[in-house]
Amino acid sequence: CVLKASQKRRPLSRLLEQLLRNLEKRDPNQFFAWPVNDNFAPGYSTIIRRPMDFSTMKQKIDDNEYRSLNCFISDFKLMCNNAMKYNKPGTVYHKAARRLLHSGLKQLTPQKLRPLGDILT
Numbered sequence: 001c002v003l004k005a006s007q008k009r010r011p012l013s014r015l016l017e018q019l020l021r022n023l024e025k026r027d028p029n030q031f032f033a034w035p036v037n038d039n040f041a042p043g044y045s046t047i048i049r050r051p052m053d054f055s056t057m058k059q060k061i062d063d064n065e066y067r068s069l070n071c072f073i074s075d076f077k078l079m080c081n082n083a084m085k086y087n088k089p090g091t092v093y094h095k096a097a098r099r100l101l102h103s104g105l106k107q108l109t110p111q112k113l114r115p116l117g118d119i120l121t
Ligand SMILES: COc1ccc(C(=O)NC2CCC2)cc1-c1cc(C(C)=O)n2cccnc12
Pocket: 030, 031, 032, 033, 034, 035, 036, 037, 040, 041, 082, 083, 086, 087, 093
């Protein structure tokens, strides 16, 4: 069937959704799936000025808020760095954020992304 204009996904959005799914797989405990709740993380919203999580990134893709792959990667780094800022080294969250950042960025190198073609130019 013919997709209505509203259903047509922009090439960049389709790519970002695929990259997001791959990053989410690296967060099996879903520590990064939703915004961090101040009730479980005392003082979080005063310490972390720009919170970020996977659900927010998904919403930004759907709202076409990402103008480039770099903006998407910046939010991923922000999310991981927030966790390494708020949580002390040695905590389950700090360790999970370090691991997620390193394994996630390996998927986002030019070498890995080049096969996806000129969508990125
Ligand atoms: C969406 O955020 C979460 C969702 C679920 C859990 C969770 O299941 N935590 C259990 C593991 C020991 C309790 C933790 C978090 C969580 C993420 C974070 C981050 C990412 O900083 N966090 C910090 C302090 C306390 N809890 C959390």
